[in-house]
Amino acid sequence: MAEAAQPAQGGSKTKLIIIISVVVLLVLGLGIGATLYLTGVFSHKKAGAHATESVPKKPAIYLSIEPALVVNLGPDQPVRFLQVGIDVMARSHKIIDAVKQNMPAVRNRLISLLSGQKYAVVSTQAGKEALRKQVLENINEVLKANGETKPVEQVYFTNFVMQ
Template identity: 80%
Template structure:
């Protein structure tokens, strides 16, 4: 009978080791699972990538450029140290309709730009910020002329290709 009791003690130790091992594995598994969940490893990255790919905007059309020729030359006010401003301007659009509208309305555009440019002050347009502000005003002036003519498509950008003050 003593012999039968000893295997029972060894069997209970084995059961205890198995139970502790299972508990340790469960705790480790839960810890790893919780970590992965909190870091977002279980989120559907593939679904998000597919949604981002399908919701991307259509690629832009290539740019079309047109120079306003001849360059604009205006007199600055008599109290200015610089008397003349010569400025070359290119317009950029992505549709030929816009370029055609600019060509059709060129007299009105040139008139609006000459009025805008002749009112500038040397101290303002001689700085980089002043030139950028002027570029934005030129863009707005061209688009105002196009809107007044009933065009729905507008110029996207204008660039100064020549800027001389004397």
């Protein structure tokens, strides 16, 4: 009878080793899965962000507003002149064509904006940057008023002379 008990104990040792191995593998797998989840590998937001980064932007298309705009600065100041060369940037010929088609309205809006500026403000870098943003907004407002849904992306000052 002692001989019959020994093979049974050998089988239970094998079962114990298999159970311990399965438990260790499960704990290891759960640990790896939790680490990957907490580091954001399974995050849908990151996958979407990488997908949009891989899509290349269309090349930039530029249009110079010619001739450069020349205005007198604010009525409450000594006579001062501002000459600004402006280029607009978009990524679609349709938007550039819309700017060309609405150029009289764009120029009118920009002349009104520029002539209301104060010399002390636009002579600073922060003032020029604020003015650049206002120019962009004004151009996009003209386009929107005329049915264009996509805006001009950027505006650049290519010439900025104050006297």
